[in-house]
Amino acid sequence: MTATSFRARASQGATAGLLLALFLFPRVASNYWLDVFTSAFFYVILALGLNVVVGFAGLLDLGYAAFFAIGAYTTGILTTVYHVPFLLTVPAAAALAALSGVVIGAPALRLRSDYLAIVTLGFGEIIRITAKNLTLTGSASGIYGIPRPTVFGHALKTQQDFYYLLLILAIVTYLAMRRLEHSRVGRAWKYIREDEDAAAAMGIDPFRYKLLAFVVGAVVGGLAGTVFAVRMTAIAPESFGFMQSVLILLAVILGGLGRLPGVVLGAFLIVLLPEAMREFASWRYFLFGALLIAMMHFRPEGLWPAGRRKMPQSGRAALNGGDGR
Amino acid sequence: MMLLEVERLSLRFGGLEVIRDLSFAVPAGTIASFIGPNGAGKTSLFNLITGFYRPTAGEIRFAGERITGLPPSAVARRGLARTFQNIRLFKTLSALENVLSALHPRTRSGVFAALFRTPGMRREEAWAREEARRALAFVGLQDVADRSAGTLPYGHRRLLEIARAIALRPKLLLLDEPAAGLNPAEKAALADLIRRIRDELEIGVILIEHDMRLVANVSEHVVALSYGEKIAEGPPADVLRHPKVVEAYLGEEAVG
Known part of the structure; x- marks a missing residue:
């Protein structure tokens, strides 16, 4: 057996062991920890979606929570006001998220990436403030009483039901992202990220693929939003603010930009670290922030990066004080 | 003409x-x-x-x-294909992946084909890799196909850029x-x-x-x-x- 195949087998074994542990976890865990892990799976999905935009295509999106909000509100409104069954709201939410991805992306992606960051930041705030002011979206108090979903005849009610639902969705998202990454489309994104001019000289239209990355990211965020709505049964504008977007971006960057296992690790860290530091009470976000700054200083490529890789230009400027590496 | x-x-x-x-x-x-x-x-x-x-x-x-x-x-x-004065390869990607970029216009698999790994997508992918290997062999770089472009010696990087350009046909x-x-x-x-x-x-x-x-x-x-x-x-x-x-x-x- 060669060294590489041994390593491949070892990592396959570790993955299988980890998945088994996650599937058995509800047998031993308290409801509190089930809830924490369900949130972690949730952030895994969101971070994987944002990773298409930031990691694969190298674009900085500071308003990703907007797509998450669009998915959540679509499901929230359709189920409570129009009594549409949950599963039928899913394609509607995906379509609406995709559409908003095009509407925001089409003008913004023609600009330099720094402007994209500003436009997406603005878009995120517009969505949140709109949700806060419309009666349809329940204003500041949001939407409550979202019915618990029935998926293929099985009513999802307990903590454990949602744990499994999100675990499975996170795995499916991960596998889908892996297939995308190693496809013609995934390569086109990487070419553009590495050198946009060289990609264009090979006949790849950078704008078209950036827009596609934006839309794919939006759809994943929208789908996560629908599940968020039915899990929480209540949604409010403050769940979709700028800090939410930043937190998801942190998950992507923390673990290792563009590399899928790193993104999963990052998502777990942003959920588990604040939990682990709970005893420090209001100090915990301070500690969390200090930890992030330390990490960006000592490991700017992330905890589990893909070889040596450049961060997107503006992302690097924003996070490293502009001097890069 | x-x-x-x-x-x-x-x-x-x-x-x-x-x-x-x-x-x-x-x-x-x-x-x-x-x-x-x-x-x-x-x-x-x-x-x-x-x-x-x-x-x-x-x-x-x-x-x-x-x-x-x-x-x-x-x-x-x-x-119309080109190379650049200051060599612009996709540095972190392999030599083969660099050449594959030029096969983009002659292939068509999109997001759905990738997600479901359709037979058409897999055929196309195999064909593109074959075609990319041919372009690498044409300039004599068949042996470094899996090395990342940034690690190749200077002369090889020049050749790789040419291989990528001719793969565009x-x-x-x-x-x-x-x-x-x-x-x-x-x-x-x-x-x-x-x-x-x-x-x-x-x-x-x-x-x-x-x-x-x-x-x-x-x-x-x-x-x-x-x-x-x-x-x-x-x-x-x-x-x-x-x-x-x-x-x-x-x-x-x-x-x-």
Whole structure:
């Protein structure tokens, strides 16, 4: 057996062991920890979606929570006001998220990436403030009483039901992202990220693929939003603010930009670290922030990066004080 | 038939005239060279032809079609490939993945094909990899297919950029100073490669080159530029001896 195949087998074994542990976890865990892990799976999905935009295509999106909000509100409104069954709201939410991805992306992606960051930041705030002011979206108090979903005849009610639902969705998202990454489309994104001019000289239209990355990211965020709505049964504008977007971006960057296992690790860290530091009470976000700054200083490529890789230009400027590496 | 026709082309950046009223034509199947001192506008001309710059005035026709103002990706899809003066590879990706970028226009699998790994997508992927390996083998880089481009030695990176460009199956290949930084043996191999690209792949070649021996050795047609204007055009033997060309390179006193 060669060294590489041994390593491949070892990592396959570790993955299988980890998945088994996650599937058995509800047998031993308290409801509190089930809830924490369900949130972690949730952030895994969101971070994987944002990773298409930031990691694969190298674009900085500071308003990703907007797509998450669009998915959540679509499901929230359709189920409570129009009594549409949950599963039928899913394609509607995906379509609406995709559409908003095009509407925001089409003008913004023609600009330099720094402007994209500003436009997406603005878009995120517009969505949140709109949700806060419309009666349809329940204003500041949001939407409550979202019915618990029935998926293929099985009513999802307990903590454990949602744990499994999100675990499975996170795995499916991960596998889908892996297939995308190693496809013609995934390569086109990487070419553009590495050198946009060289990609264009090979006949790849950078704008078209950036827009596609934006839309794919939006759809994943929208789908996560629908599940968020039915899990929480209540949604409010403050769940979709700028800090939410930043937190998801942190998950992507923390673990290792563009590399899928790193993104999963990052998502777990942003959920588990604040939990682990709970005893420090209001100090915990301070500690969390200090930890992030330390990490960006000592490991700017992330905890589990893909070889040596450049961060997107503006992302690097924003996070490293502009001097890069 | 003329493959590339440039008519009364001008490019101005503010007050700076980079290209001034330039006209020339390159027949199909020719190896041609653009020569001229630094700052003559050769690379700007490449950027104009490949759509990276928009001309202030004038027209560019490729295979009879007007391509002025088309974006770079559209120009590439019409059969115009290029390399860059300062080598622009996708550094963290493997040599094979670099060449695969050029197969993009000739393949079509999208997001859904990738998610469901359709049989069509898998066939296309296998075909593209085969085609990319052929392009690597053509320049002699078959053994480094899986190495990341950034780790290859300089000479190999130059070759890899050429492999990527020919994998596009262009009608015309623009090489921006392909011999820069190569040793004499590598330059001789490059001259052979350029001839093989034209003879075996039937791709026309235009090179920007400062090595006059290489220019005289491989090209059949030379366009000489100075300060954005054409000062001579014709067979290399005539152009390289042309008084204006000698003057442009050596300065007036040397001629005087």
